[in-house]
Amino acid sequence: NAGVMQNPRHLVRRRGQEARLRCSPMKGHSHVYWYRQLPEEGLKFMVYLQKENIIDESGMPKERFSAEFPKEGPSILRIQQVVRGDSAAYFCASSPPSGKATGELFFGEGSRLTVL
Amino acid sequence: AQSVTQLDSQVPVFEEAPVELRCNYSSSVSVYLFWYVQYPNQGLQLLLKYLSGSTLVESINGFEAEFNKSQTSFHLRKPSVHISDTAEYFCAVSEDQAGTALIFGKGTTLSVSS
Numbered sequence: 001n002a003g004v005m006q007n008p009r010h011l012v013r014r015r016g017q018e019a020r021l022r023c024s025p026m027k028g029h030s031h032v033y034w035y036r037q038l039p040e041e042g043l044k045f046m047v048y049l050q051k052e053n054i055i056d057e058s059g060m061p062k063e064r065f066s067a068e069f070p071k072e073g074p075s076i077l078r079i080q081q082v083v084r085g086d087s088a089a090y091f092c093a094s095s096p097p098s099g100k101a102t103g104e105l106f107f108g109e110g111s112r113l114t115v116l
Numbered sequence: 117a118q119s120v121t122q123l124d125s126q127v128p129v130f131e132e133a134p135v136e137l138r139c140n141y142s143s144s145v146s147v148y149l150f151w152y153v154q155y156p157n158q159g160l161q162l163l164l165k166y167l168s169g170s171t172l173v174e175s176i177n178g179f180e181a182e183f184n185k186s187q188t189s190f191h192l193r194k195p196s197v198h199i200s201d202t203a204e205y206f207c208a209v210s211e212d213q214a215g216t217a218l219i220f221g222k223g224t225t226l227s228v229s230s
Contacts, residue, residue: 004159033218035220040125040222041222042120042122042206042220042221042222042223043160043206043220044220045217045218045219045220048217056217091159091160093159093160103148103150103165103167103210104150104162105160105218107152107159107160107161108159109157109159110158110159
């Protein structure tokens with residue numbers, strides 16, 4: 001069974017460009033979460049999605065950031081007009097439908113964004 | 117609002133020594149507690165969790181953690197560490213058993229040397 005798949009693993013962008021990070025959850029998982037990890041800081045929750053719905057986006061910056069989890073295909077975290085402060089590791093995690101949840105999130109290996 | 121404090125950012129120890137990684141949390145309601153481990157250039161993996169029942173929980177690789185409600189702590193311990201335990205350890209709290217809103221601490225880097 002494939003785990004949570006994230007791509008690209010590494011992404012370099014210049015200031016002002018757009019970054020798109022993709023996440024395919026584990027098979028059978030319908031919940032996706034995005035976290036950002038900055039140096040010397042822990043993981044900061046960004047957004048929680050189910051298929052075609054944003055459940056909680058309380059951790060998302062108000063501007064330039066958006067996320068989606070379409071009916072078909074991976075979840076996408078999109079950062080428009082990137083700035084140097086967006087440089088970080090972005091982790092995606094997934095979990096089963098609520099009725100089968102065990103309290104465990106399954107994490108991907110992360111996408112490391114570098115903004116020049 | 118929930119928060120998690122990991123008091124030590126770096127913990128260097130020698131192989132076969134005991135170790136304790138400290139974690140304190142704050143929450144106004146009942147919580148569920150987790151420890152995750154992150155090896156270099158990898159994602160996080162669940163190490164152990166407290167949802168209910170016995171306050172002492174164990175992992176398959178010798179770690180244990182005890183939920184102490186009065187001290188709002190969930191410290192992680194291992195009586196004898198190995199070089200392979202070198203990693204970053206994150207404590208996390210959720211008010212939801214499904215862990216749908218995990219709040220993480222800043223992490224503790226455990227460095228085991230021979």
